Amino acid sequence: MVAALIVLTWLAACVPGGSVETEAPAPVAFDGERARAIVADQVALGPRVPGTDAHARAGEYILARLQAAGWQADEQPFEDQGRRLRNLIGRGSAEGGPLVILGAHYDSRPVADRDEAGSGSPVPGANDGASGVAVLLELAQVLPVEALDYRLWLVFFDAEDGGGLAGGEWILGSRYFAAAVQESPAAVIVVDMVGDADLQLYYEARSDQALAAQVWETAARLGHTGFIPQPGYSILDDHVPFLELGIPAIDIIDFDYPYWHTTEDTLDKVSAESLEQVGRTLQIWLTELDPAAWPGPE
Template identity: 55%
Template sequence: MLRGSSPRLGLLILLLIGACRPSAPAGGRTFDGREAFRHVQAQLALGPRYPGSPGWEAVQRYIEEHVTREGWAFEVQPFAAAGLSGRNLIARAGRGPVLVIGAHYDTRRRADRDPERPDDPVPGANDGASGVAVLLELARVLDRSRLRYEVWLVFFDAEDQGGLEGLPWILGSTHFAATMAVTPTAMILVDMVGDADPQFYYEQHSDPALREQLWRIAAELGYGAWFIPEPRWALIDDHLPFLQRGIPAVDIIDFDYPAWHTTADTLDRISPATLEAVGRVIERFVEREPDELEAP
């Protein structure tokens, strides 16, 4: 995705919200930020995960092992675009209209915004691993007896190689959206959702009605100071190919992130509390009763 610049909010927000995190419901599983954080750790332990790298192969196995262990149907979608070979990964569960929840799993091959090490690969703690971690924890906790949708967890490849040797952005999601045999009712993208100083503004391309529903849920759950209902960025990201097909889509992203596309995108910048906030908002959206929330 492409970015600009913006002022940061203080870490005081993190402390205030952490004091009023919603408690887990009685019985059953609920999204646990500590579990999601462990998925971030595991991905970083695999090394860089740009297409063709050993870490890229390893993270695909990691994703498949986790989602199949949780009982999700799993599929690999190979593709070739702009001279690059990639693989989208899809996990499916539930019944009803299709809801896509997506994240990219590739990391950037070169940290071209790094002032000192621009040729090194990006570790991708936030830009890559955080979104994957949210999807993997959702695979564990979603109550299939309460799903309003057939949920597709889609791990997109080759999102983050844009601008390197002339490569376009969002190759995996572009291929996926163009080849879908079923039209989803909506799409939710999570990208860069682990920053310890979170500020989730409205992404300007995102579908307004669906965006407002998700931010309203965040406020109901006590995350209103993190989910700020004001427009900021207009981004090239994996939700765009769905919007271009007329599918309501939202990008949940904290783009006020100084470590973006640098070697400083490391584990120490990731907060389990932020991962948990994002995961619980999506969990609540997916499992709400139809009369509680209008359909997207």
């Protein structure tokens, strides 16, 4: 049901007029420190609660970084209860072939409802929100999208984190996107809460387990111990609307993060090494896979 992996080889080329062989440049590696700086940029804006200035500026920041990295950057506007919301989409330069989507939510929770003190303050969202965005934006810098045999989109979902609050719902942006997308992706990978120094990424229970196994096997090959190939929680996250449509989708998430939905979800809790484990795993997996071999959604 899922693709066989292929290893990209960098072929030596002959210099015209001579016999000297040169190797193609090595690919640029995902850098955890650069990704953490992207987390810091988002946190510096303030809580990215939909409808706030910080949320709007976070969207503009994402679009600007996508454009600077050479991706086509688009908005998908929608409304909920009078609020103007927007998903953000980065499209790589590759043309033709199946579609693969990486997703992350860029909003942060309006109220830190798990604070013991019950402050009512919004969540800073360093790990829950900013870490997934940072992984995707750093991948936008390092992925050789023009050399891929498929189309890759980076989708930044709005309004994921309002559920459980008065008048709020979960995963609004991904539900809207999944309902509106005009073709079925071959696979969807959601990245959420991946910056904790004590990184523990288990198989999320709702996820497509065969697809998850491929990603976790790639992490094991790279020596990334934050990926733990054991069953974990069942989580309502941005991968679920795609699963409901029969699309293979997984959620890469550390749900044992102790500062989830508290005012302590701050930049000091985010580890560059953890971001790098996730980013490099995805970088290698994406450059090795052959989605043309996938049968696609049933």
